[in-house]
Amino acid sequence: MSEQTAEACPINPVVDLIFSRWTTPILWVLRHHGRQRFNELHGRLPSITAKVLTQRLRRLERDGLLTRTYHAEIPPRVEYEISELGLTLSTVFATLVSWSDAHLPAVEDARRQYDADHDLGTHL
Incomplete structure:
Protein backbone atom coordinates (compact mmCIF):
# COMPACT_ATOMS: atom_id res chain seq x y z
CA MET A 1 0.00 0.00 0.00
CA GLU A 84 -3.34 -12.81 22.84
CA LEU A 85 -2.88 -10.30 20.03
CA GLY A 86 -5.74 -11.90 18.10
CA LEU A 87 -7.97 -11.70 21.19
CA THR A 88 -7.54 -7.93 21.22
CA LEU A 89 -9.74 -7.90 18.09
CA SER A 90 -12.71 -9.18 20.12
CA THR A 91 -13.91 -5.64 20.82
CA VAL A 92 -13.69 -4.80 17.11
CA PHE A 93 -15.76 -7.86 16.25
CA ALA A 94 -18.27 -7.12 19.04
CA THR A 95 -18.69 -3.58 17.72
CA LEU A 96 -19.28 -4.92 14.20
CA VAL A 97 -21.87 -7.41 15.49
CA SER A 98 -23.69 -4.59 17.30
CA TRP A 99 -23.60 -2.39 14.20
CA SER A 100 -24.83 -5.29 12.10
CA ASP A 101 -27.73 -6.03 14.44
CA ALA A 102 -28.73 -2.37 14.56
CA HIS A 103 -28.20 -1.36 10.92
CA LEU A 104 -28.26 -4.29 8.49
CA PRO A 105 -32.07 -4.17 8.24
CA ALA A 106 -31.74 -0.54 7.04
CA VAL A 107 -29.09 -1.61 4.51
CA GLU A 108 -31.42 -4.35 3.23
CA ASP A 109 -34.26 -1.80 2.94
CA ALA A 110 -32.01 0.63 1.06
CA ARG A 111 -30.99 -2.13 -1.36
CA ARG A 112 -34.60 -3.13 -1.99
CA GLN A 113 -35.55 0.49 -2.58
CA TYR A 114 -32.60 1.07 -4.91
CA ASP A 115 -33.39 -2.09 -6.87
CA ALA A 116 -37.07 -1.15 -7.11
CA ASP A 117 -36.25 2.37 -8.29
CA HIS A 118 -33.84 1.10 -10.91
CA ASP A 119 -36.18 -1.61 -12.08
CA LEU A 120 -38.77 1.09 -12.81
CA GLY A 121 -36.26 3.02 -14.88
CA THR A 122 -36.12 5.97 -12.50
CA HIS A 123 -32.75 7.38 -11.60
CA LEU A 124 -31.85 9.35 -8.52
Whole structure:
Protein backbone atom coordinates (compact mmCIF):
# COMPACT_ATOMS: atom_id res chain seq x y z
CA MET A 1 0.00 0.00 0.00
CA SER A 2 1.28 3.42 -0.82
CA GLU A 3 2.08 5.96 1.85
CA GLN A 4 -0.46 8.29 0.27
CA THR A 5 -3.24 5.68 0.64
CA ALA A 6 -2.33 5.11 4.30
CA GLU A 7 -2.47 8.85 4.94
CA ALA A 8 -5.84 9.17 3.19
CA CYS A 9 -7.32 6.35 5.30
CA PRO A 10 -5.19 5.32 8.28
CA ILE A 11 -7.25 2.19 8.95
CA ASN A 12 -6.43 0.63 5.55
CA PRO A 13 -3.55 -1.46 6.94
CA VAL A 14 -5.89 -2.88 9.62
CA VAL A 15 -8.64 -3.55 7.09
CA ASP A 16 -6.13 -5.35 4.85
CA LEU A 17 -4.88 -7.36 7.83
CA ILE A 18 -8.10 -8.57 9.44
CA PHE A 19 -10.77 -8.31 6.77
CA SER A 20 -9.11 -10.14 3.92
CA ARG A 21 -11.08 -13.13 2.68
CA TRP A 22 -11.33 -15.92 5.28
CA THR A 23 -9.28 -14.16 7.97
CA THR A 24 -12.28 -12.97 9.98
CA PRO A 25 -14.17 -16.29 9.83
CA ILE A 26 -11.06 -18.20 10.95
CA LEU A 27 -10.46 -15.84 13.86
CA TRP A 28 -14.16 -15.94 14.75
CA VAL A 29 -14.16 -19.75 14.91
CA LEU A 30 -10.99 -19.85 17.00
CA ARG A 31 -12.36 -17.19 19.35
CA HIS A 32 -15.67 -18.95 19.86
CA HIS A 33 -14.63 -22.61 19.71
CA GLY A 34 -11.13 -22.49 21.18
CA ARG A 35 -8.13 -24.49 20.10
CA GLN A 36 -8.80 -26.43 16.89
CA ARG A 37 -7.02 -29.01 14.81
CA PHE A 38 -6.91 -28.37 11.07
CA ASN A 39 -9.76 -30.78 10.25
CA GLU A 40 -11.96 -29.37 13.04
CA LEU A 41 -11.40 -25.85 11.75
CA HIS A 42 -12.02 -26.95 8.17
CA GLY A 43 -15.23 -28.69 9.29
CA ARG A 44 -16.50 -25.42 10.78
CA LEU A 45 -15.65 -23.56 7.54
CA PRO A 46 -16.56 -26.15 4.90
CA SER A 47 -16.61 -23.77 1.92
CA ILE A 48 -12.89 -22.92 2.24
CA THR A 49 -10.49 -25.21 0.41
CA ALA A 50 -7.78 -26.97 2.38
CA LYS A 51 -5.12 -25.14 0.37
CA VAL A 52 -6.57 -21.70 1.11
CA LEU A 53 -7.10 -22.58 4.78
CA THR A 54 -3.44 -23.61 5.03
CA GLN A 55 -2.34 -20.34 3.40
CA ARG A 56 -4.56 -18.24 5.71
CA LEU A 57 -3.40 -20.08 8.82
CA ARG A 58 0.24 -19.46 7.88
CA ARG A 59 -0.48 -15.77 7.27
CA LEU A 60 -2.34 -15.39 10.57
CA GLU A 61 0.51 -17.12 12.40
CA ARG A 62 3.02 -14.81 10.68
CA ASP A 63 0.90 -11.77 11.65
CA GLY A 64 0.82 -12.97 15.28
CA LEU A 65 -2.97 -13.37 15.37
CA LEU A 66 -2.91 -17.10 16.04
CA THR A 67 -0.52 -19.66 17.44
CA ARG A 68 0.32 -23.01 15.93
CA THR A 69 1.35 -25.80 18.27
CA TYR A 70 3.02 -28.90 16.88
CA HIS A 71 2.81 -32.04 19.02
CA ALA A 72 5.46 -34.62 18.12
CA GLU A 73 3.23 -37.67 18.44
CA ILE A 74 2.41 -40.59 16.22
CA PRO A 75 0.59 -39.40 14.18
CA PRO A 76 1.75 -35.80 14.58
CA ARG A 77 -0.87 -33.35 15.86
CA VAL A 78 -1.08 -29.63 15.09
CA GLU A 79 -3.43 -27.24 16.87
CA TYR A 80 -4.34 -23.64 16.14
CA GLU A 81 -5.47 -21.12 18.71
CA ILE A 82 -6.19 -17.41 18.66
CA SER A 83 -3.26 -15.53 20.20
CA GLU A 84 -3.34 -12.81 22.84
CA LEU A 85 -2.88 -10.30 20.03
CA GLY A 86 -5.74 -11.90 18.10
CA LEU A 87 -7.97 -11.70 21.19
CA THR A 88 -7.54 -7.93 21.22
CA LEU A 89 -9.74 -7.90 18.09
CA SER A 90 -12.71 -9.18 20.12
CA THR A 91 -13.91 -5.64 20.82
CA VAL A 92 -13.69 -4.80 17.11
CA PHE A 93 -15.76 -7.86 16.25
CA ALA A 94 -18.27 -7.12 19.04
CA THR A 95 -18.69 -3.58 17.72
CA LEU A 96 -19.28 -4.92 14.20
CA VAL A 97 -21.87 -7.41 15.49
CA SER A 98 -23.69 -4.59 17.30
CA TRP A 99 -23.60 -2.39 14.20
CA SER A 100 -24.83 -5.29 12.10
CA ASP A 101 -27.73 -6.03 14.44
CA ALA A 102 -28.73 -2.37 14.56
CA HIS A 103 -28.20 -1.36 10.92
CA LEU A 104 -28.26 -4.29 8.49
CA PRO A 105 -32.07 -4.17 8.24
CA ALA A 106 -31.74 -0.54 7.04
CA VAL A 107 -29.09 -1.61 4.51
CA GLU A 108 -31.42 -4.35 3.23
CA ASP A 109 -34.26 -1.80 2.94
CA ALA A 110 -32.01 0.63 1.06
CA ARG A 111 -30.99 -2.13 -1.36
CA ARG A 112 -34.60 -3.13 -1.99
CA GLN A 113 -35.55 0.49 -2.58
CA TYR A 114 -32.60 1.07 -4.91
CA ASP A 115 -33.39 -2.09 -6.87
CA ALA A 116 -37.07 -1.15 -7.11
CA ASP A 117 -36.25 2.37 -8.29
CA HIS A 118 -33.84 1.10 -10.91
CA ASP A 119 -36.18 -1.61 -12.08
CA LEU A 120 -38.77 1.09 -12.81
CA GLY A 121 -36.26 3.02 -14.88
CA THR A 122 -36.12 5.97 -12.50
CA HIS A 123 -32.75 7.38 -11.60
CA LEU A 124 -31.85 9.35 -8.52
